[in-house]
Amino acid sequence: MRIRLTAGETVLTATLDDNATARDFASLLPLTLRMDDLFKREKYGHLSRSLAVGGEPRFGYGIGDIAYWSPGPDIALFYAHDGQSIPDPGIVILGQIDSGADAFKKYDGTVDVTIEAID
Template sequence: MRIRLTAGETVLNAALDDNATARDFASLLPLTLQMDDLFKREKFGHLPRSLTAGGEPRFSYEIGDIVYWSPGPDIAVFYDHDGESIPDPGIVVLGEIDSGADALKQFDGAVEVTIEAVD
């Protein structure tokens, strides 16, 4: 499934992975979240509910990853890399931004992000 993330004038296109967690995330769309900055590497936002488990937990990330952090329950979008690993219980990758994730650097602090499915 293809999705679009919009923050101000910034539009990022992405593809969701084919796993149970990503499919459950897709069922919440469209969604507008207040996303805060964390460690100058990611924007994260609190989901209205926990997602179904089913994706493979990871302890590393790539720029452009859209991930689920189950203790939150939060999603995060990585726009930079600081070399640090992710603590337990890890993250589940929901999808990847095609290109331009670093555009999220321009938003100092919190930003409202709308996430929607696209045809």
């Protein structure tokens, strides 16, 4: 599934993976999340509920990854890499931003991000 992420003047596209967690996330769309900054590497936002288990937990990430962190339950948009790993229980990758994830660097602190399906 293709999605659009909009934050202020920034509009990015992404592709969700085909796993149960990503499909459950897609069922919440469209949504707008208030996303905070963490470690100058990611924007994260709190979901209204936990997502289904089904994607493989990972302890690493790449720039442009859209990930689910179950203890939150939060999603994260990774726009930089600081060399650190993700603590237990890890993250489930929901999808990848096609390009331009570093645009989130310009939003110091909190930013509202709207996420919607485009397929």
